Amino acid sequence: MAKLTEISWNDFEALPLETKKPYLENPGLSDTPYHTLFAQQFDRHLLERLAALSNRIRFMAKSKEGSLYLKSLLPHKRAMLYFSQPSSRTFLSHLNACQILGLTTSSVRDSATSSEAKGESKTDTIRTFSSYVDMIIMRTPEKGLAEQMAWELSNSDRPIPIINAGSGKDQHPTQALLDIYTLLRSFETKGGLRNRTVTFCGDLLRGRTVRSLSYLLTNFENIRQVFVAPPQLQVPEDVLEILKEKGVSYAISDNLREAVTVSDAVYMTRIQDEWDKDKGESARIDTSRFKFGAEELKLLPKDGVILHPLPRRDEIAICCDHDPRAMYWRQMRNGMWIRAALIAMTFGFEKQIMCFGA
């Protein structure tokens, strides 16, 4: 079995993403993540187990008895949320996920801690913080830092799991998990997540959400992907390369209304102008036809669903909020459930939760 303790950092870093999965598993539990670093760690079987566990936790949390049972699982463990990049929503979602399981939490949210000011390296800082707790949930702008800490801690006297809550531009695996979970829930009683058309719309070039979700969808049978965007913001070639390799059907379009009429799910995204190289670069692009409003709502099939990772600007009109097909508020809450499921699984409580009340 592949182990992080039996491979050097340089060798591990150089591996292709798809081959790192076994190194990140819990040595004591079969096919269960220990460190969560990449969307690529999650195959269909694991995604479905996570969704089932999330459903279970969500259901249990409705009763006081179930809630207290969940809170009784991890009160002897402590987690640290190390967020050196601001993000209220991802932070709060993870925090509440911990609280559901009774995990005690502490958090570091300043980018400039006093220790960095004193010349300490990031890895020393995180190693120090790790010495107080049993899990680190981290979000940082540095690409690869979560991965490096996972390797370092696994090779220390006191290994603890890392959950990557967003690192660099590329990886935000728990966002991808919540997107998939929302799709799985949306089609749960309607034949499941197969033979579907999923349309992505908005800024498909920048941001990590579309990239990861597109990848994870290839795990499911016959999911056609449609990419609707202004030409300047279309999905990058390497995403399409993966679809071709895997034989997944896809289309490129600039006509949202046309796409909506044949979509089972429409995944709207915001124009991410914070990545503009030129100031005003995004503002010069005509994005008026890439918004979901009353007209699009009429065209959407009655079993279709609308998703959005939020925050939104005006990509989705407020008049859509009360439509039963609008899933984006529920999607937020799903993020909390699937993160709770992931943490529970990481600490080896999957079976115990699934058997509750049985």
Next chain:
Amino acid sequence: MAKLTEISWNDFEALPLETKKPYLENPGLSDTPYHTLFAQQFDRHLLERLAALSNRIRFMAKSKEGSLYLKSLLPHKRAMLYFSQPSSRTFLSHLNACQILGLTTSSVRDSATSSEAKGESKTDTIRTFSSYVDMIIMRTPEKGLAEQMAWELSNSDRPIPIINAGSGKDQHPTQALLDIYTLLRSFETKGGLRNRTVTFCGDLLRGRTVRSLSYLLTNFENIRQVFVAPPQLQVPEDVLEILKEKGVSYAISDNLREAVTVSDAVYMTRIQDEWDKDKGESARIDTSRFKFGAEELKLLPKDGVILHPLPRRDEIAICCDHDPRAMYWRQMRNGMWIRAALIAMTFGFEKQIMCFGA
């Protein structure tokens, strides 16, 4: 019965404050607040029930057994403290109130969250945060935002209660509750809060404390109100209008010592120069005769009490702190007790707490 789900936002917003109370009640519980938005929601009966519940909680918290019972009430619920205006004291008071009841908390204290930077509306932000929790305690500079969120959440798939911890310049209902509770406690064994003279002194023009407390006092029998301030900072006309309407006796004065000699309670306030339109406007007012010191202490009747919402500057001399009639430190702590009582009541635990040990 009046329901927020059966009235439009515009119609609700336009109602006179005094008529909004029934809309804010818990539909499942008679005469019990669900959303707490205005001091005007609280009538004498409800104030006395809250005070009784606060007394009970305060008493129970003295023993480990009682404390643990209180903590066992709401461990399955989570509250969010959304404070986009800085306020350590109100924040900590609510936080500790939650902790007394076992509520798990998370907090957002930055005014500029990353999502607002990304162009998200305040209501989307709060709606998102609401998706993780079972109650929102919020303080914002925007007038009416708490009210709007209460309406929106009550009209969503997942209604949760809102507690207004200060919004805009006007409303800070839990401060008014703690002031009343302190007066009720102060006279509990001395014949109760009736036939009393309450003197307000300091900056009576600006700030919301005096305004709300003056209003709530009209609920009690024969409470004479005396307003002592420099002419430029006297109590605004609309506050006096309400007293006239309700037939409450009052007086306007600029002589603190004279007022103190006949007062049962003296409510001191700070000059709120942060509201100055002209820089130095307040500094030009002679406030030297509106401070409570050793002389005033001698004049105060032996059963009289001194209150202050704190923070203070020099309105009350430090030499008064050890006098048994100084209630302002206890007043702080009362804030925590009455907030715990309010939260417990909101979640329907009033009866259960009142019956503890019976």
Next chain:
Amino acid sequence: MAKLTEISWNDFEALPLETKKPYLENPGLSDTPYHTLFAQQFDRHLLERLAALSNRIRFMAKSKEGSLYLKSLLPHKRAMLYFSQPSSRTFLSHLNACQILGLTTSSVRDSATSSEAKGESKTDTIRTFSSYVDMIIMRTPEKGLAEQMAWELSNSDRPIPIINAGSGKDQHPTQALLDIYTLLRSFETKGGLRNRTVTFCGDLLRGRTVRSLSYLLTNFENIRQVFVAPPQLQVPEDVLEILKEKGVSYAISDNLREAVTVSDAVYMTRIQDEWDKDKGESARIDTSRFKFGAEELKLLPKDGVILHPLPRRDEIAICCDHDPRAMYWRQMRNGMWIRAALIAMTFGFEKQIMCFGA
């Protein structure tokens, strides 16, 4: 018995540090700290009791049963961490110590709270915060503020204990406790902390760590102290005065390698250039010979240990991290254990913990 309530603030402040101990004890418990303000409060007997209690807590925390027992001790109490000086590491260490014992926590970490902006005095601020909780753990830049608050609270209606987590330049007693605990643990199975040579290296002039640890070591039998530093950063005369007074053997040196070969413990420290009066003052000092690297590691006796209060820059090479004699990561974690022990002791749980499972 000496009591804070029977001495004025001015008289108490004027006492020599070594004579303040009895005033800071818990009146109901023999030889047990109530307020923790100075390293000088801790004599050998108390240090050994604290170390034994830390060992016990550390051991118990390994099992879910033991952890839950510890968490059951103080769930009815609430602590406030008032850190007006930034310090992630000391903050997190105390926070997690509280969590181990089930204490609920709240924190104030801004140096500029709104109340100070409104003209409130520091002592009023802390007094207010104290009204919500059962213990205050505080770190402030103001010398003596922790001591003053301890006196004030002990003389109020509602005394609660204060733990000084760093005040001014001089006192940081819990850091000294964790250093001693790490030494005690390091030599626990090797004959104990006696007849040892402890070498201090780096910036011995500034910073409070070396000063306090040197003092506490005088409590133990035959501990020789060696001070290795560039002449400009050598240990201050008053530290040596104390050693002379107590008849402790010591040496001054500028040769780290020579010292290492005869050391049982090497305590490395960072050049604290944040205290430079002249910008660049430290940079002009040749510190190249005061770093611990591969060469020094070879010279260190096989039972020797390396300590560092962290954060480090390059005083200890990363290649030393995996050596079994490197104690600095464990030292961090020891900080959490001894703080948990101190808090448990302050609240009177020493015996109960020591008897667990017996």
